[in-house]
Amino acid sequence: MLSQQSLAWGQTKSCIRELMEFGMRRKAEIGADKVFDYSIGNPSIPAPACVKETIAELLEGDSIALHGYTPAAGLPPLRKLISEKLNERYALDTTAANIYVTCGAAAGLAIALKAMLLSGEEVITSAPFFPEYRVFTEACGGKLVALAPDKSFMIDTDALKAALNEKTKAIIVNSPNNPSGAILSEDNLKAVAEILREHKAKTGRTVYIISDEPYRELVYDGTKVHCALEYYDDTVFCYSFSKTLSLPGERIGYLAVSSKMTDAKDMINAIAGAGRSLGYVNAPSMFQQVILRCFDAVSDVSKYRENRDLLCSIMDELGYEYIMPQGAFYLFVKALEPDAKSFSEQAKKHELLLVPSDDFGVGGYVRLAYCVSKEMIEASKPAFAALKKDYE
């Protein structure tokens, strides 16, 4: 008998990936321009020129050094640079020792949870949430507890207080949020931190914040993104370069442990041990070098803003309801029937690939990844109109 847990995860797949792979098959059948694929957050902006230039330069150097193993936690100069950039941004005093370079944010989350979770412990998150949080948590024998968000898609602090118990090990916060595009306010983050500090004072138990921020740089309307690192010492920060440098397939990101964490050194060791035990030898070596040289070369995100505005104007015109996203590249749209999965199936009939919200922990919405071409958004308007008509 195989692991029934692994088997179930393999048979069900992530709803996002399932729809993406359906999309690939469908495009092969009827032509890529006939399918309106809003399924996956695959950046539609090319990587900044620096990436190509750097790789071309690196290829002229020593092949053995370029493609060789790196230390498990990453190249020392890269870890140093990351810590310096974090310090600059958030007035911290991390060092290279606080940084562990990962194969993207998914690996970072899986590793952080494996580092801290004991079997039977609970991880809290606020819906809507990235569905893999549940899988990563359960893979460590833990249980994900999802809170309903408050009306403005912030963390419901009363619900958080009620959910904390002796089994709670961590809370995963995600801002800007996938799938809603909401950004947690400074007040909300401060309130969450205060609740966790009170919980610790009362019970002696530390609840870690895992701050999952791959969309940190994808922000619109001048909104400032605050980070749990600023307000809460027991924070593990999880980042990926997938979105800002348009490198999602290359799997490169990092974990940072607050230098003010009570047991920061243990946490870094546990992260290293967890990474090792999950088979992560080191993050891809060439892309570690690329990040070292292209750290500040953020992709031009103005296109995403244009896409957001275009898509919102279409939704407005057709009478769809949605959450106005302040960041990331997702639009969370109210389904036209209570069952989001059924709505997503109906959308497929118009070649619209919309991810149903159920796996994100809330019912009745679909997620549209608008990191697509402007042309696709424009061309999809009649399909959205037809879909709307189906429900009239």
Add this chain to the structure above:
Amino acid sequence: MLSQQSLAWGQTKSCIRELMEFGMRRKAEIGADKVFDYSIGNPSIPAPACVKETIAELLEGDSIALHGYTPAAGLPPLRKLISEKLNERYALDTTAANIYVTCGAAAGLAIALKAMLLSGEEVITSAPFFPEYRVFTEACGGKLVALAPDKSFMIDTDALKAALNEKTKAIIVNSPNNPSGAILSEDNLKAVAEILREHKAKTGRTVYIISDEPYRELVYDGTKVHCALEYYDDTVFCYSFSKTLSLPGERIGYLAVSSKMTDAKDMINAIAGAGRSLGYVNAPSMFQQVILRCFDAVSDVSKYRENRDLLCSIMDELGYEYIMPQGAFYLFVKALEPDAKSFSEQAKKHELLLVPSDDFGVGGYVRLAYCVSKEMIEASKPAFAALKKDYE
């Protein structure tokens, strides 16, 4: 409280990585040419020219496609190619569906074990073995059972029969072997397969073979490497391009499930689920493209053979005992005192970095990775002579 298991793995580190990182510090202190670093299997042959050429070509194409997500199991044409090459080599009939592209062999092993292991189950391997087998097994709640090898470093079939019980889920075989360089004979593999079939006939329980073969192409003296896939249907094959294409830091390899496995489809699904739950979104996208184009461009391994012969002649001259390696790039040398760790410490005094064998499951040896420069081997001779003298 953090996961004490993760913490312990992070605090102890792999003995190989620890010595490698010591070496990096030591080289910075006294100069790289003063340290005789036999610690890690970092290929010393540059990647074949095809790798550089292919990357340069890929950079001229579409950045979004190049660096974007791939399906979790890998690019369909790459999976197809891998299955065709396996069929050619071993007269099998795998298809693309049997292949799952991984971030190297370490990820492949961690994923295969997570796919099959239930808590409390046992995994057998034959010493000497790659120390991380224990970590990957224990990370899934399993227990590694190490058999002592027979005199010629084959799997001891009597010991195997005695070790099989109702908890046995798998046996990991590794040929050519790290650290001994031994290659399992066809007779030995056939005998192992027969024992497992008898066990299944008697008990109804399947014991899977996980065949870990990253050194498959690094073979000397015309020795033929046989594979468990040829003799045993319940085999999961684990490969890495690290060694043959000199790309260890890039993390690219694959798992292949025998198409004749009784529950092949379930196994592939469980592998996909396990990979997903460990945070492996996809293997690095650019290097998937590179492998697709450079599959047959094996590095020129004649240099490793020359190194082996040079190192063996030095050992012969100085009177060290060792196992003559038929493959891989490791020389397993008898320590000059019973405690291999103490011997390794003594060697450090002569700037010789030799990995003690204890973590490989046998005492009294050190492993020398001879994927180094010929010059370093030559320059290390006086150090080996002085080390010998310490014990006279």
